[in-house]
Amino acid sequence: MLVLVINSGSSSLKYQVRDVAAGSVLTEGLIEKIGMGNGGDGDGEIEGPRDHAEALEQVDAAIHAELGDLELGAVGHRVVHGGERFAEPVLIDNEITRAIERLNPLAPLHNPANVLGIRAITKKWPDLPQVAVFDTAFHRSLPEHAWRYAVPDSLYTNHGIRRYGFHGTSHEYVTHRAAALLDLPVDEFDGVIAHLGNGASVTAIRGGKSVDTSMGFTPLEGLVMGTRSGDLDPSILVFLGRSGWTPEDIDTMLNRESGLKGLAGNNDMRSVVNASEAGDAKASMALAVTSYRLAKYIGGYHVAVGGAKALVFTAGIGENSHQFRALVADKLGALGIALDAGLNSQRSKEPRVISTPGSAIPVLVVPTDEEQAIAEATAAVVRPAG
Numbered sequence: 001m002l003v004l005v006i007n008s009g010s011s012s013l014k015y016q017v018r019d020v021a022a023g024s025v026l027t028e029g030l031i032e033k034i035g036m037g038n039g040g041d042g043d044g045e046i047e048g049p050r051d052h053a054e055a056l057e058q059v060d061a062a063i064h065a066e067l068g069d070l071e072l073g074a075v076g077h078r079v080v081h082g083g084e085r086f087a088e089p090v091l092i093d094n095e096i097t098r099a100i101e102r103l104n105p106l107a108p109l110h111n112p113a114n115v116l117g118i119r120a121i122t123k124k125w126p127d128l129p130q131v132a133v134f135d136t137a138f139h140r141s142l143p144e145h146a147w148r149y150a151v152p153d154s155l156y157t158n159h160g161i162r163r164y165g166f167h168g169t170s171h172e173y174v175t176h177r178a179a180a181l182l183d184l185p186v187d188e189f190d191g192v193i194a195h196l197g198n199g200a201s202v203t204a205i206r207g208g209k210s211v212d213t214s215m216g217f218t219p220l221e222g223l224v225m226g227t228r229s230g231d232l233d234p235s236i237l238v239f240l241g242r243s244g245w246t247p248e249d250i251d252t253m254l255n256r257e258s259g260l261k262g263l264a265g266n267n268d269m270r271s272v273v274n275a276s277e278a279g280d281a282k283a284s285m286a287l288a289v290t291s292y293r294l295a296k297y298i299g300g301y302h303v304a305v306g307g308a309k310a311l312v313f314t315a316g317i318g319e320n321s322h323q324f325r326a327l328v329a330d331k332l333g334a335l336g337i338a339l340d341a342g343l344n345s346q347r348s349k350e351p352r353v354i355s356t357p358g359s360a361i362p363v364l365v366v367p368t369d370e371e372q373a374i375a376e377a378t379a380a381v382v383r384p385a386g
């Protein structure tokens with residue numbers, strides 16, 4: 001089956017056409033500056049499509065120019081927030097679209113854009129099945145003691161303030177691939193998955209299910225990321241508010257100016273590693289803070305899963321930065337974890353083991369592929385229905 005995978009943002013639309021069985025990408029692209037153009041009307045064209053419907057026309061034209069006539073079996077949407085309702089991918093109808101829309105307050109930057117993408121496709125191809133694949137869904141298995149914040153119950157009941165977790169599609173995909181690499185049935189896989197990209201989260205997996213994860217009510221909680229702070233004392237926000245910072249100022253500082261960027265002046269791990277190796281003390285401290293925070297989470301999640309059988313690195317940094325993996329592993333001696341320096345520094349696109357035979361548990365690098373995971377989930381939902 002050919003699946004069009006859509007990641008719809010407020011001003012951008014990323015797409016891929018996937019052959020699910022072959023696991024291949026037939027074509028892909030990115031439409032940007034949505035809502036900023038005039039579609040070529042009037043005097044002088046302003047760049048960018050007028051809206052998501054016009055962006056979709058561009059996607060359609062690009063796909064046909066590249067691949068000619070082809071029959072899409074379904075569309076799979078990456079939807080950021082599925083709230084408490086969605087624990088699995090679902091076939092989209094009007095009621096589901098409205099349910100996703102009702103979750104807008106929980107993901108004000110993302111869910112409205114996902115809904116625009118869904119509606120544009122419903123209008124253009126009313127008969128094409130669409131499936132929503134939620135970033136939060138894999139973490140619906142968190143036990144209550146892991147998702148509760150210790151604040152008055154009314155914050156949860158009135159505002160839905162609890163931990164949801166994100167990157168679920170990636171964590172689930174990597175869990176399955178890691179279990180396969182270790183020759184374990186997925187429901188016997190207990191481990192810790194570190195998804196380290198520009199956004200980063202770590203998940204505790206017990207019996208193949210997520211039992212804790214470092215992102216919370218929003219993707220800000222947890223690890224030190226490219227531009228996000230991760231965990232901090234919430235009183236800092238109160239202090240800043242009393243000092244005259246607005247909620248927008250605080251939001252921008254924590255989400256866009258913190259993390260590696262705040263500590264080292266650069267959000268790109270490659271640059272920070274290079275700077276550190278060239279003797280930049282701030283870059284070295286940024287790496288120390290970031291790797292220490294992750295190592296603490298790994299220790300905690302080793303406890304949460306009752307003894308991990310594997311530690312898995314994935315996403316841009318996890319798959320590519322042998323230096324960062326080594327910094328983290330160096331702090332895990334108490335768990336008996338030891339990397340093989342040669343295996344760690346080898347580059348490969350394949351899932352692989354990078355620990356020594358004597359390491360208490362294997363350390364793996366498993367490449368993630370969220371679009372393939374969305375395409376597979378979409379095909380699995382559509383096939384029984386169709």
Ligand code: AMP
Binds near residue numbers: 197267316321
């Ligand atoms: P992602 O969000 O998964 O695309 O990951 C982005 C992060 O991966 C950035 O911090 C990049 O610097 C980092 N990254 C990508 N390639 C490499 C590499 N070869 N070595 C180190 N870091 C890398």
